[in-house]
Amino acid sequence: MSGVHLALVILMALGWASLSPSQTRENDRLQPLLFLEGTWHGEGKGPYGPYEFETRVERRGCWLLLVSDVFPPKSDKLLFVSTQVYGYDDKGLVLQLFDTAGSFEFRGAAREGGASFEWKDAERYKRIDLRLQDGKIHSRYEALEPALFKDPVSFEGVWLPGKRRRAKTNSWSALSRTKGTTLPLDHR
Numbered sequence: 001m002s003g004v005h006l007a008l009v010i011l012m013a014l015g016w017a018s019l020s021p022s023q024t025r026e027n028d029r030l031q032p033l034l035f036l037e038g039t040w041h042g043e044g045k046g047p048y049g050p051y052e053f054e055t056r057v058e059r060r061g062c063w064l065l066l067v068s069d070v071f072p073p074k075s076d077k078l079l080f081v082s083t084q085v086y087g088y089d090d091k092g093l094v095l096q097l098f099d100t101a102g103s104f105e106f107r108g109a110a111r112e113g114g115a116s117f118e119w120k121d122a123e124r125y126k127r128i129d130l131r132l133q134d135g136k137i138h139s140r141y142e143a144l145e146p147a148l149f150k151d152p153v154s155f156e157g158v159w160l161p162g163k164r165r166r167a168k169t170n171s172w173s174a175l176s177r178t179k180g181t182t183l184p185l186d187h188r
Contacts, residue, residue, distance in 0.1 A: 044157025
């Protein structure tokens, strides 16, 4: 290798090494949503009363995968699991939500310290608002389902860092143990 080639290799290496993590994430479209990453637990209240939850959000390529286990207060009996996939497509910020009511594609907008999403059709809507404040995530989910409820219903909760103390197992650990399963989340 000539001296010129070696000098170019060293300069390129120094240039890459000097980039800080914030500089390398400048072009990361998920940056506004990365506050969601991690393991969370908390309590909330909805139309059926209070509940507890454990949520894990993990990056999978250009997507964030969220799995949330919901429990009655002071219980390990799993009520339901909500699975959400956050990312971008050619129309912008998107949230794919899978729960007991089905599958829904939300459109979203990121803002400093949070994001909001909405899905709607002719008669129904669902809205999600997430905001980071003092190391906690405050969430609000509102839905209008005329076939089920006359008025809109809402669920509000506060996410705290870390695992739920009582949980012996959760859907995420079951998903992680599933052999031969490939989630098609890195297709872009």
